[in-house]
Amino acid sequence: MTWKAIELEENNAEKLAQLIEEAEAIVIGIGAGMSAADGFTYIGERFTSNFKDFVEKYKFLDMLQASLFDFPSSQEYWAFQSRFVLLNYFDQPVGASYLALKNILKDKNYHIITTNADNAFDVAGYDMDKVFHIQGKYGLMQCSKHCHAKTYQDEALMRRLAVEQENMEVDYRSIPLCPECGAPLEVNKRNAEKGMVEDLIFFEHLDKYNEFLEKNRDKKTLFIEIGVGFTTPQFIKYPFYRELDKNPNALMITMNQKKYQFPERIASRVLWFNQNSKDLTLDVEELLKKWE
Template sequence: MNSYETRIGMAKKKMEEAEYILLGGGAGLSAAAGITYSGKRFTDHFGPFIEKYGFSDLYTSSFYPFETEEEKWAYWAKHITLNRYELGATKLYIDLFQLVKDKSYFVISTNVESQFVKAGFPSDKVFEIQGDYSYLQCEKGCHDTLYDNELWVKEMIANTTDCKIPSKLVPTCPVCGGEMDVNLRKNQYFVQDEKWAESDKLYKNFLQESEGKKVVYLELGVGFNTPGIIRYPFERMTYHNENATLIRLNREHPEGFEETEGRTIAFTEDMQQVVSAFMQ
């Protein structure tokens, strides 16, 4: 691997020359921005839940099989509030917007905290393919409408006692009367509404428009939980386009296709440091 300074220079040059930039945001991006799912941030906010259920982090706790809906929504109200409503735009996401705002760009992200939009990215240039913390859906996906949850969540938080909410605050599906869930892709019932379909169309249009052109695929903290959404497609598109460059920011998994090694610039350094250097 070339020196840090050499790689920064190469990456900056490629981004300056690029006709298109496609950003791919994964969990490592939000972690680098300070939206961590474990450690002090978790223990400071989830003490009662940790004591009652033995939770160790926000990721594994989101799969906990709560015995009642009252317990489930007490947890999820806290989870959503911390990661979606209490948190403003972080510096790393704001810097990314400043980096690409004058380019032809698009964003695909598996993150669900809406940080890209908060940081200034227009919503029609962001495809949050895995869902959004701010919406609820029918747990069984009986219809394709999503429901803004901010007021619900605030009321749940205000009325949580002993890690439970009152039964009257448990949301139910207005169509089938069944249980509700957060709009996150975790099973076959994930609801893809009209907005999701439009984002998917815009993303595919961007891919078609940029095909064969000078493209930078800026991959940010994408691991192997869902590699088929960003990581593998970015590598494949780089391989098939000799004018493309893959810039990968990933502390743990910088490796990629051997065939695209000459057109891949990888960084394992601190992501905020690297993005700040791109802007200088």
Template sequence: MITMKNKNYEEQVKSLMAHIQEADAIVVGAASGMSAAAGYRHYYERDKDFVDNLGDFEKKYGYHNSFDGFYYRYRTSEERWAFIAKNLCMILDAETGQPYKDLFEILKGKNYYILTTNQDTQFNRVFPEEKISAIQGDWRYFQCSRRCHDELYDSVETLHKLKDVIDSDLKVPSDMIPHCPKCGAEMEPWVRSWVFLEGKKYREEHSKLNAFLKKNMHKKILFLELGVGRMTPMFIQEPFWNMTYAWPKAFYITINPKDAIVPEELKQKGLAIHEDIAKVLADARTIAAGGTE
């Protein structure tokens, strides 16, 4: 049981649950703020996970979060792959965040689909693969850095092997760096970058999403946006706004402690909840179970 002292907040969470329960279809759009709400803030902050796992890299290279580490210009491939292995093993081995579990319970029994720019596979721990479109890639895969062919390769086992052989200079052995089996170029994590492979898998992710949208566009559809910031609004936020505006039965809800925005044109078809995503989803789950007072 929870007690909500803020009446406006309580009404917002109840409104969220009412829209979820009344919707014929729900499209969730989630970005980095969702994982930040789960406690994984190392992408842009110097949090405990970053210090514990990448503190040695910070001392050597001077960056203070894993995002900067990923785009750092390393002198050698051996150094770069040491960081990639350590960073991605930290991400892939992380516990499933509570907000993801709460969202799963909230959406149980509903007709839903999930669109995400996150690459950390948190959604895949809880939700069925067929209900998720990861449109910015997935750390579980490698691609050829030259994009010489359209195929992805499992990365997880290789990453853990590399992590285990990082030496005191924060390098991996040259002969263990993964290379393309076709052209011999180095492999690359399959995530958004200058060499991101927009091939069969990428098209499949969009096709799954578009099929759901086409099937449900004339129904009472809820667009639920979680943790989308202002860095890449074109992938989730702006399409959600456009579809909400264009589709008569659509409604839009955004949950974000900092960047919850409802355009003037959607004032009658939207709700912005300026609160911590983890708290909102936890409280919404409790409301769904009949536990407020």
């Protein structure tokens, strides 16, 4: 099979819109760059204004460094994380890019995998059966000892911890504890050394994602990376490369202002679009509306 849109002398938005229309299946990998393009960044004013006290004490450079820091106590850990969870999950507003992408994908045969742990897909009203969060979700908690495969959510507690903390500590009596072993709970996000708790819902979503890949393996499948860097290439980037190896009919688009080198064996089937991902997504949405 050939992709007719590749040969078109069009701009990136027109070419991408044509490829989406031409595809029989679409797999989208979403990284931190997409949320950042919508203004949900981990640097600058958004970080310093919400965590001024932690920045002054620990000289953190950005929110990612701070969120991964090994705080000296659970009281301080939850003082930071309760604010972090509200900012990046429960109170994070809908992003324009996510709304546009949802409109682009309506009536399409698609599935999404994301390394983001924010609420972007939930708040934008996606079909969450088609979204796989491989790195966890900030709104969930897990046992810090990983003693059992279950996660918990308590928005009211997060709000109370964020408001009632003093001197960058929460009351020790308010620290959420594991109902099985009594250890403190922690945010459900993957740690490079010890991983994360993967519960029943995680594996259900993993199965749905893998089933979609298998079902569409011989089809004209378009793999689209949006804002995916090289921090954790093992979750989206490398698996996409392997899918192109398995399916000679597949094509990959990478939307990133930074250019990464692609394996020679698939380089002819990878297109790099380096314009702002938010602008490109909104342009594609407008084009597809005109073509309806």
